[in-house]
Amino acid sequence: MMDAARLESEQTSLQLTGMTCAACANRIEKGLSKIEGVAEANVNFALERATVTYDPNKVTVPQMEQTIQKLGYDTVKEVVDLQLVGMYCAACAVKIEKTINKMPGVTSAVVNFAVESARVEYNPSSVSIADIQARVEKLGYQAIPKQEAADPAEHREKAISQQKRKLLISAILSLPLLWSMVSHFSFLSWIWMPELFMNPWFQLALATPVQFYIGKQFYVGAFKALRNKSANMDVLVSLGTSAAYFYSLYLTIEWASMGSMAHHGPSMYYETSAVLITLVILGKLFESLAKGRTSEAIKTLMGLQAKTALVIRDGQELTVPVQDVLAGDIVVIKPGEKIPVDGEVIEGSSAVDESMLTGESIPVEKKAGDNVIGATINKNGRLTVKATKVGKETALAQIIKVVEEAQGSKAPIQRVADVISGIFVPIVVGIAAAAFVVWYFWVTPGDFAGALEKAIAILVIACPCALGLATPTSIMAGSGRAAELGVLFKGGEHLESTHKIDTIILDKTGTVTKGKPELTDVFTQHMEEQAFLRLVGSSEKNSEHPLAEAIVTGITAKGIQLPATDEFEAIPGYGIRAVVEGREVLAGTRKLMAKYEVAVEGAMARMTQLEEAGKTAMLIAVDREYAGLVAVADTVKETSTEAIARLKELGIEVIMITGDNERTAQAIARQVGIDHVRAEVLPEGKAEEVKKLQAQGKKVAMVGDGINDAPALAMADIGMAIGTGTDVAMEAADVTLMRGDLNSIPDAIYMSRKTMSNIRQNLFWALGYNTLGIPIAALGLLAPWVAGAAMALSSVSVVLNALRLQRMKV
Helix, strand or coil: CHHHHHHHCEEEEEEEECCCCHHHHHHHHHHHHCCCCEEEEEEECCCCEEEEEECCCCCCHHHHHHHHHHCCCEECCEEEEEEEECCCCHHHHHHHHHHHHCCCCEEEEEEECCCCEEEEEECCCCCCHHHHHHHHHHCCCEEEECCCCCCHHHHHHHHHHHHHHHHHHHHHHHHHHHHHHHCCCHHHCCCCCCHHHHCHHHHHHHHHHHHHHHCHHHHHHHHHHHHCCCCCHHHHHHHHHHHHHHHHHHHHHHHHHCCCCCCCCCCCCHHHHHHHHHHHHHHHHHHHHHHHHCCHHHHHHHHCCCCEEEEEECCEEEEEEHHHCCCCCEEEECCCCECCCEEEEEECCEEEECHHHHCCCCCEEECCCCEECCCCEECCCCEEEEEEECHHHCHHHHHHHHHHHHHHCCCCCHHHHHHHHHHHHHHHHHHHHHHHHHHHHHHCCCCHHHHHHHHHHHHHHCCCHHHHHHHHHHHHHHHHHHHHCCEEECCHHHHHHHHHCCEEEEEHHHHHECCCCEEEEEEECCCCHHHHHHHHHHHHCCCCCHHHHHHHHHHHCCCCCCCCEEEEEEECCCEEEEEECCEEEEEECHHHHHHCCCCCHHHHHHHHHHHHCCCEEEEEEECCEEEEEEEEECCECCCHHHHHHHHHHCCCEEEEECCCCHHHHHHHHHHHCCCEEECCCCHHHHHHHHHHHHHCCCCEEEEECCCCCHHHHHHCCEEEEECCHHHCCCCCCCEEECCCCCCHHHHHHHHHHHHHHHHHHHHHHHHHHHHHHHHHHHCCCCCHHHHHHHHHHHHHHHHHHHHHHHHCCC
16 A cells, blocks of 8 residues: 555655745745645755655645745746747647646646747756657657747748748649549530540559658658647548548559559549648648748847947947847947947937837937937937846847747637647547448448548548637737737737726826926915025925925026025925024925914915816925915826727726825816826725725726836736836736837727737637538538638638738727
């Protein structure tokens, strides 16, 4: 019994993070030991590693990882992107994905048939990349880490070139066979037919290289699939064409054995096998060409990168490839050149065109101390820039990474297609066999050739390629087009979920408004304005509050000199108290004035009026007497009103949330057309507001700047971070709106809806095609070569339909 238990147990190692002392190790060890199915757990604090012996029938490694996370620690996981070689259909992708996911140490594996890649998250202490590669190779495919793989575009071009060569040979050899098939149709009997074309030996000579040279890839693929107890498109094609070829070979030998020397032999089916292989190769070629176009967005983004950079090293200007630029290098950018890396201007001034990133057509003025972003264009001045982010750290590289990950990810809707693709082929083989039996024994008893033809047609029409391409091609095209519009979806699941959104919560500051408050109004009671502003500015310059910064900027812009303060105190929730040139200055809210017993009744009407206009007013007292007030306003973005109107047209409820007072919030909301406002909400309260709406059954998107709003962004069904490309790596958000423009929100929802609509169309046609095609073929209404043409056309039509998304206008 003990030996049997040992045989059932497995051992795994988990690399741990977050431990600070031996007590942490003991805590994890106890936590793991309590899991049912764990026989033994040892945690080595020095190596930061847990070794666990467990029963795989009772517990899985992901369950152990969840326990470790609940205890407040985490496991080290690595991600590898693999380029897959040798996949011919969706069933291949499903088989590879299932096999990798079953490997001990693999957390998740997602295979994308459309881009022929796999993304694997794994525990490096339990499994290596070499182990994963070996397992994939055992299935009959190749897995190459992307950094070692040749450029996918080069690989695709090479594959397309090979397919074209095979197609040409196959077409030349199949054409005479197709010509001979014409004689089978009485209505085309008038067409001249060379006698040689009807000779069985001649037909055998033409069909054999097509069957075994051109069709070799199908036999190899079928063998690999069957060896691993699965079935794919190769099985269907090789079964169907082999049946036609070998039956024709049998008839040829029988004809020859009869001793007939006539050129004209019996009706053969060589043309069925040869033409089918030719059509499948043609379909695969069209599919490859169309699939290549789905990655146009990545090519466009990569094309934005500068190829070289002019750097100063050892006092000399050198032109180096952009990948050789190091952080800290001094880079010179001449007028009209692309800025090669992200950096900080240390010398010079110029206008920079940032439209590729922000969508803003007006060039942005840059001077010493300002940041610049790689791939933007220096318009008119010479800039000297210190490189701060290079290579994969640049904003553009981050954008490309997000788009690649989104295109390589899998949307939940694809699971349906994967399940169907995985079981489809064995079912089809069963249906084809049943159809053969029915036709041979009951419908046309003894007609082997007729029954075989029906079975071949079923085998060929049922290839699930279109089904496997339906979702990933749409995800690739949709996420690529969205990126061109400045919307980055972090994965296929977010692209899918966004279309369900019915409620949008907008943070006010920096989202609806510009986020840069300005001094707008100054009112004094008994003091001269310049003296009044001198005291206010000196008091506020010690405060870190954004409103204080706006006041100081506004005052200094008037040329007023600000003396030093003798005392300064920030009073959270109230305002500030300072002593300037021996005079006490109070600046803040009504509560601050009440606290210091300053009478401000006369200012209330004006303060209310300013707040109703969307401004933030601050009361000022000098030596405990009311001296006046200043007002600051955060101006609304020019595009906010239009964006809100577009969201309403899409049937979405828009709610604005802010920490500002009710009057200011309502004034901003009226300006842009927002009907629902949640005012005076603290940052931590924003997540609660999201939760309340979700409890009402609403699908909520939170839109914020990704910093103060992180908890709410994470809580929402979809978190949208609004900002420039430098914020592209924000972890809390599911969608990044690069352009800082609210119009990107309806753009994101529109693209999500259009992509999901496109996926449904693809799935409908792919499933409908197979559902209708099989019974039509079984009834004998479909010749095998017609079935082959239809099968090829279905895959191409699905990819072409997905490509419509790349031309989508918003």
